[in-house]
Amino acid sequence: MADRRTAGSIRARVRAEITEEIKAVARRHLAADGANLSLRAVARDMGMVSSAVYRYFASRDDLLTALIIDAYDAMGEATEKADAAVTDRDDLLGRWLAVAHAVRRWALAQPYEYALIYGSPVPGYAAPQDTVGPSARPVLVMGRILADACRHGLAEPDPLHAPPLPRALRAEVTAIADLVADGVTESVMARGLIAWTEIFGAVSFEVFGRLDKTIDEREAWFDHQARVMAALIGLTTERGRGGDKTQS
Amino acid sequence: MADRRTAGSIRARVRAEITEEIKAVARRHLAADGANLSLRAVARDMGMVSSAVYRYFASRDDLLTALIIDAYDAMGEATEKADAAVTDRDDLLGRWLAVAHAVRRWALAQPYEYALIYGSPVPGYAAPQDTVGPSARPVLVMGRILADACRHGLAEPDPLHAPPLPRALRAEVTAIADLVADGVTESVMARGLIAWTEIFGAVSFEVFGRLDKTIDEREAWFDHQARVMAALIGLTTERGRGGDKTQS
C-alpha cells in the first residue's frame, strides 16, 4: 500500500508534497509555540479542516514521530558535514571539536526539535523502530573519530588511569564498539561514551536554560568542556601540535 | 494575605492540608500517567469539582511550580543525606560517589518528577524565582565536597592539563565558586562543573531511555562514570586508598 502511494502517479506526488508541507508547518508551530503541538492549529494554518490531516498522519503521535525522525536526520547530517569539513583527517582533535560544536549549534538553532529528540520523552509516546536508524547517525560520527584515533595510536593509555570495567560491563561496551567504532578497545570506547554523555549534558543544560543566570560565555564554556573531554579520550592532532582550528 | 491564610485558624489548617493533598494526588497522577497533568482529573480524584482547585492553585502552571519546588527540595534532601551519611568526612571520593548515586537513585525512583526539573522545560512555562533556592541545594552539596578537597590539597594539579580558561570565562567560573564552593580555584570549579554536567547527562540518558537497547549494567556503568569524573576532579580518600565503600 505504501508502494502504491509512493508510485509515480500524480496523486502520489501531490500527497507527498502535502505531507511535507504539513511537517513544515508543524515545525514552524513547534519553533513558535514550543511543544504541545496542536494538530488543529496546523490544519488551520494550511486552510484545511483538522480531520483532513488524518489522511496524512494517523495521529498526532505519528506526526510527532515523523518530526522526530527528520530531526535525527538533520542532526546526523549536521555532524557528518562538520566532520567531513575538516580537511586534515589526522587532526582528530579538530574533528572532535567540529562535531561537538555542530551538535551544540544545531540544538541551539532548533531548541524544540532538540527537546523532541533529547529531552524528556512525551508521556505515552514510545519511540517506534523507525527512529533507531537516524538516531544512530551522530554517534557513528563519533565512532569513526574514535576508530581513527585508535588506528593512530592516540587514546591510549587512559590519562586518568580509570579503574577497569567490571566484567559484564566490559562485554557491553565492547559490543557497542563493534557496532559504532570497530577495532576500538573498551577503555577508549568507555571514555568516548563518557565524553559523549558530557557533551549532550552540556548542550541540554544550555538549551534547557540551566545556565541562565550562571554562565554567559556559553560558547567558550562549551568549547572548554569539549576540549577537556577530548583530553580524556586522548585526542590530539597527529603531530601533537594541539589544533585550535575549530570554527566558531 | 498569605499571612492571614497561614494563621492558626481552623480554616487555614484545613486549607494547608487540602493544598498538600492536591499536590500528593497530582504527584500520583504524574507518576502514573506521565506528564500532561490534568487538573480536572486531580479534582475528580479528590471528589472536588475542577473549579474548586483554583481556590488553591491559580493555574495548572502554579500547581506544576509547586511540584517542581517540592521535587527540587526532595532531591536536595536526598543528596544532603547521602553526603552526611559518609562518616569519614575525609573520604571525598566516597562522598562524591554517594552524592552521585543519590542523584541517580532519586531520579530513577521518580522519573517524571526528575523530568519535571531536569527535562525539557514545559512550553510556556518560565521558572519563577521561588525555584532558584531549592534548585541550588544539590549543587551546594557538590560545592562543599569540592571545597573540602581543595582544603586537603587534592584536586590540584589538573590531571588532564586542560588549557586555561579564557579571561571572561575565568571570572564567571570564579563567581560560581564564590557562591557554591568558597575558596576553590577556577580550575577545580571548572572540573567540578564538568563532572556535574556529565553526571546529569548520564542520569538523563538513563531516565529518558537512551540506554535502552545498549547498556543493561546501568548501575555499574554509572558508577564507572562517577569514578572517572572523580578522577577528573582529583578526588580520593585522604589517605589515598581509593575508597570502594560506595553503597550499591
Add this chain to the structure above:
DNA sequence: CAACGTCAAGAGCGGTGCTCTCGTTTTTGT
C-alpha cells in the same frame, strides 16, 4: 464509462484549562 480509491469537509464525542456566578460557611471587626 463505470467502479473504485482518495480526498476535504462537517458534525459530533469526550476531554482539557479556565472564568464567572451563586449560595453557603467561616472568619473578622466593631
Add this chain to the structure above:
DNA sequence: ACAAAAACGAGAGCACCGCTCTTGACGTTG
C-alpha cells in the same frame, strides 16, 4: 453578639483539543 467581609464548593459555560464517522465530490483505473 452581630453584621460585614472573606473564603469556599458547586455548577454552568467558553474555547480549545485529539479523534471518529459520515457525506459528497473528485481523480484514477479497469
